[in-house]
Amino acid sequence: KQEVTQIPAALSVPEGENLVLNCSFTDSAIYNLQWFRQDPGKGLTSLLLIQSSQREQTSGRLNASLDKSSGRSTLYIAASQPGDSATYLCAVPTGAETSGSRLTFGEGTQLTVNP
Amino acid sequence: DAGVTQSPTHLIKTRGQQVTLRCSPKSGHDTVSWYQQALGQGPQFIFQYYEEEERQRGNFPDRFSGHQFPNYSSELNVNALLLGDSALYLCASSSPSTGNLGKLFFGSGTQLSVL
Numbered sequence: 001k002q003e004v005t006q007i008p009a010a011l012s013v014p015e016g017e018n019l020v021l022n023c024s025f026t027d028s029a030i031y032n033l034q035w036f037r038q039d040p041g042k043g044l045t046s047l048l049l050i051q052s053s054q055r056e057q058t059s060g061r062l063n064a065s066l067d068k069s070s071g072r073s074t075l076y077i078a079a080s081q082p083g084d085s086a087t088y089l090c091a092v093p094t095g096a097e098t099s100g101s102r103l104t105f106g107e108g109t110q111l112t113v114n115p
Numbered sequence: 116d117a118g119v120t121q122s123p124t125h126l127i128k129t130r131g132q133q134v135t136l137r138c139s140p141k142s143g144h145d146t147v148s149w150y151q152q153a154l155g156q157g158p159q160f161i162f163q164y165y166e167e168e169e170r171q172r173g174n175f176p177d178r179f180s181g182h183q184f185p186n187y188s189s190e191l192n193v194n195a196l197l198l199g200d201s202a203l204y205l206c207a208s209s210s211p212s213t214g215n216l217g218k219l220f221f222g223s224g225t226q227l228s229v230l
């Protein structure tokens with residue numbers, strides 16, 4: 001059974017700091033990994049999707065890496081801003097499904113960036 | 116281009132009642148998945164609909180049922196509501212043509228409170 005763990009559960013940093021969020025998964029037979037952002041009481045916004053053949057993906061100040069062999073992914077946020085405050089979730093496809101619809105999520109890291 | 120839309124945004128019910136939540140997928144998407152997110156947890160997969168049939172199901176009781184219409188929109192029905200059904204219910208859409216290469220797009224969710 002796939003399990004996804006995210007560390008830390010919460011993080012508070014001053015504005016401008018670079019930070020790293022961690023995600024680990026127990027079954028390394030994944031074909032992609034996604035990072036999502038969730039604002040309080042809202043839906044999820046996909047930030048980055050990394051295919052298993054890739055090592056990393058970048059979008060603006062965000063960079064996500066994937067190491068399948070060790071079952072780990074990191075989300076790097078450069079020059080953090082108060083607007084980055086949200087919960088960040090990572091998710092991987094569940095089992096052998098290939099539709100991309102059935103994901104197993106971690107519990108998220110709640111990030112607060114203080115002005 | 117409209118994204119995934121869900122209605123209603125908030126709902127209050129009492130134990131034992133039945134509820135129906137609605138979702139319209141993103142334009143061009145024909146697959147809808149439903150997730151339940153309890154407070155402080157990551158989303159849990161309920162089921163997926165494609166071509167008007169339930170294709171995959173997570174570990175949820177039969178009280179949870181769904182439907183997909185010819186226009187790809189979907190409903191989630193929950194019977195005999197329990198206090199533990201209180202959660203944010205998220206709808207996500209995707210297109211099988213993108214398979215595991217595509218991102219999952221989420222709606223803003225329906226916050227269900229069972230009293």
